[in-house]
Amino acid sequence: MPMRSENSSRLALTEDWQHGGFGLYIHWPFCAAKCPYCDFNSHVSRQIDQDRWARAYLSEIERVGALTKGRVLNTVFFGGGTPSLMSPDTVHAILDRVRRVWPMANDPEITLEANPGSVDTANFEAYAQAGVNRVSMGIQALNDTDLRRLGRIHSVADARAAFDIARKQFDRVSFDLIYARQDQSLSAWEAELRAALSMAVDHLSLYQLTVENGTAFGDRFLAGGLRGLPDDDLSADMYQLTQDVCGEHDMFAYEVSNHARAGAESRHNRIYWQYGDYAGIGPGAHGRLTINGQKLATVGWSMPDKWISTAERGDGTKDSTALSALDQAQEYLLLGLRISEGIDLDRLTTFGRTYVDDNKIDELVSLGMVTRRGNRLAATSRGRLVLNAVIEELMPLE
């Protein structure tokens, strides 16, 4: 742990990751059913030996802890898969071990992703007791027909009931909705969004449906199926509407797809976007860890059997790659421009050399795509809609 010895907070930072903080991501790879749009590393398995999995996680926590000794851990995030299918004992054991391995921040954020099914909600109280203080619920739609088309196994009624339980158990509750769905009209989305905002929610992740290759939706799309998806103009209108309606409820987009009341932002996710360090534990989990001054990109074996057996033998890491200055600049740029405060251009230059062309920035400023205030470069709401193009313009290449 670097020592804070200087007066200036900037100078006190000796390693870049400290701008973003340090979090732990735990990946639970199992789901009750695979959703057709999902391209995450998730698997459906009948028999899961929870104790064995718990032991593997604990051993990995010890291993990573040894590498990052003394760091203050800001956040823990259980993602998946469906982590709400983890037994509360497993969650409990993991969080106990985490607290033993790392000093925790004063007010750590501990999030668990949950599905709104009865099996999941039954464990909410136990998760809260284990230390989870935030849930992120995969509600996805507030319309039963669309829930079925999305391959979800819960109903709107289930979702609302689960939300109410979560609200009672956890300080902070967020949920996800997927929009720009097949045959969805602008007004239908508005009604659904307003319904969501009327629930006592302080954080919403609102994703436009993305058809990814290698998913069931992707296959259908390639085969000419999956008709009725909105065109670019309609999805742009939907995005704009989302900004306006959420704005009315003081739920501003602090990131491309994430809305929160002030102070209710996901601190764990902000570590990614602010390009801090995070340990990734579990099958296919990615991490970014600065060890001995070198930022590493790590990834675990993605097949659950492979991961657990390697973890049991001492290390579930499939690959650990040193990131070059250029890699880091690219990653910081593409992650950092997603959030409302944007990136710190000075920080970009500390990776090695000046990476962003001032002329390019001026051009984008004149097009109204970005703003530049001092050393901060941020995407405007217009720029955010075409963020890939903006990043591409700025992206430094070899």
Place this chain on the structure above:
Amino acid sequence: MRSTGDFEPLDIRQILQFVHQHIAHRRGSRPVAQRQQHGLYRVFRPHQQGRDRPVIIVVDPTAQALTPRCGLCPDPEGHALNPPHHPRLPCNFPRHVAFLSVVCAARPAKPPAATYRATLTVAAFRIISARMTKLSHIRNFSIVAHIDHGKSTLADRLIQSTNTVSAREMKEQLLDAMDIERERGITIKANTVRIEYKAEDGETYILNLIDTPGHVDFAYEVSRSMRAVEGSLLVVDATQGVEAQTLANVYTAIDADHEIVPVLNKIDLPAAEPERICEQIEDVIGIDASDACLISAKTGIGIPSVLEAIVKRLPPPHEGDPDKPLKAMLVDSKYDPYLGVVVIVRVIDGVLKKGQRIKMMRTGGTYDIDRIGVYRPAMQEVKELGPGEIGYITAQIKQVRDTRVGDTITTEKKGCETALPGFKPSIPVVFCGLFPVDAADFEDMRDAIEKLALNDASFTSEMETSAALGFGFRCGFLGLLHLEVIRDRLEREYNIDLITTAPSVIYRIYMRDGSEIELHNPADMPDPSTIDHIEEPRIKATILVPDEYLGDVLKLCQDRRGIQLDLTYAGSRAMVVYDLPLNEVVFDFYDRLKSVTKGYASFDYQMLGYREDNLVKMQILVNDEPVDALSTMVHRDRAEMRGRAMCEKLKDLIPRHMFKIPIQAAIGGKVIARETLAALRKDVTAKCYGGDATRKKKLLEKQKAGKKKMRQFGKVDIPQEAFISALKMDG
């Protein structure tokens, strides 16, 4: 009896016997009088473009001193054939058939008394005349066919069934050497193969096949190859019928005085209609198809009949004296990395020998022959090549450019006096700019172009600088196929990504001050106020099309400023002849034709010459910047339409940017069409968390690298394919 030189006088009974055996029984050989002791034979020539005149040959064994008589003159008795004076007809009879009396008439009023008539073809006549010579055991032939009608397969079968190659060496399309040739199923360079065949008459014949290029782009090369042989197999797909390309090549063959043996291929297919196709051959081409060989090159059915027909029906080489000075035709040449330039030759007179010092009569180059051989189809060295023979030579020639197709090869000392007729240097007719996508590739590209130019005399290049595209080359080609072949080779063999600009033809610009400019590149067009008038090249296009698509074809030709010259029917197929501006054809005419006729039309063309028209240069402005690589010459009346079409096309081809982009077409300073490409509205990744950074980064890097393949004009990225695609017209 007059002297017959080196040859034994023929016994007329032998001749008559031969005629009975080989000619009189042929279908289509119609004896027109009772058989008597004397012979009067009507020589049937395939009726072709107004030259269908019969030649009557009188064989009179009782004559004491008969004179050959001309076949073209109105005098029914003909006139003396000494000296020969009708070069297109076989008046220049070899000396040894001098006792044949030839009288003629276009329509003889009365047959001469005491004669009898049978039909004798030119070929058969030559068979008689060459019977006594070594030439009689040589048959040189080519195969005329439309693409996919089975030319290469038939060639393979002929080679295979005569055991010219072992089964082990056999691979498909033995003759097409280049990858591009195999891939596209086309022939670019002439190839030759020597086949030894033991015929049913017990004699062994040498069959030399020249596989000629079939595409219009290489029409001159085709005509030279055809001049090097005496007969052709006309291969027609029995399920498809005659195509325009076949027609053009068969006329080239007829022009070269070929005897033609029709061969119907694919008769094993259920859709084969041999009778109908035979009729079509007779109707459309005008040759007798009653004794066509019916074959399936794929299964091997009928192949022996083709070999017999080659021997029996094709004439042997009809000229040639080994004692005369060397005279050989340069048929084609190609570069071999080990041997240098390999030249395919056909010997007319004299003998080619190793060590001879030869001279190219047109280019003037002199070389020592170091190898002589024949293709079987692998190279096999021989001691010499005599009259009538076809083979290859190598002579330390460095560049294919030094060997011009159609040139005459003779000995440096005591060479022949006159060169073979018909030579013409090949002149490019289509031009376009080729630029490296990555400017760093320019030097590599220069090397590659030099290498290609060394081996392709018809490909020209000169350096060009474009404001938009940087350094590149303005290149000239024989046609669009040639352009594509060269571009493919640069990209594939030399690994250079290219931008190809709009193909253009050569315009002749007549200036006010009386001077004349040849414009190869619209970007170089002088100030219109200094121009008096502009002429453009025109072609005569022949299109064969099933009648249900005729309307679409006429509309297409009309849209391309065509003038109809002819429209005839042969069965359910129409033959349309149009006078078209070449610039309307070089680009996508053939693609459009294929698409409006679902691939059933066939097309061929020949140059007609230059004609004045109201032509202007149209510029394209993208985001208010002129893009010189998109400048084109258009007819004034069609400029608005073309301009609109191009702007619309570009609107689809240019990706959306973060700002809106005006796309305009203009003549001089005047905008004639305008489209606006709307700004990009949405392009953002919905989810991007800790696990996604690596993947998204790679994706964006790839996209950005992809953009490097585009060209920047001002602030706008234009993809490479836009330069060509923008010119394609859909309607």
